[in-house]
Amino acid sequence: MSEKKRILLVDDEPDFSMVVQAYLEKEGFATELAYNGLEGYEKVKANPPDAIILDVMMPEMDGYQLCAKLKKEPAYAEIPIILLTSVADHVTSTRYSHYDGMSMEADDYLPKPASAEDITASVKRLLGQ
Structure with missing residues (x-):
């Protein structure tokens, strides 16, 4: 059996993170959690994952x-990244707008509340599964 693909979920909402983590693990992925961007960066450097799910608005480093x-x-440039945000699509007056998210080099962009199923589907698509 092949080794499980590792997913790093970086989100400052522990309840949301645990729900997504449980769903990803049920779907056969190994997961690791980080609760801010700085912690996420340190975890990527220590052990680069196969894909990263990033909340947009977080402390330390967004x-x-x-x-x-x-x-x-x-x-790390080739690691697929999915951005998640609760910012409304129509908001353009903040650096956390949908437009800003789409202009990043992320591989996918999902608005919150994204379901664990939608997030997992995006991960599978990006990893060719």
């Missing part, structure tokens, strides 16, 4: 900052 940082580093 999802946009972490996404940009990882995509600029050759060792």
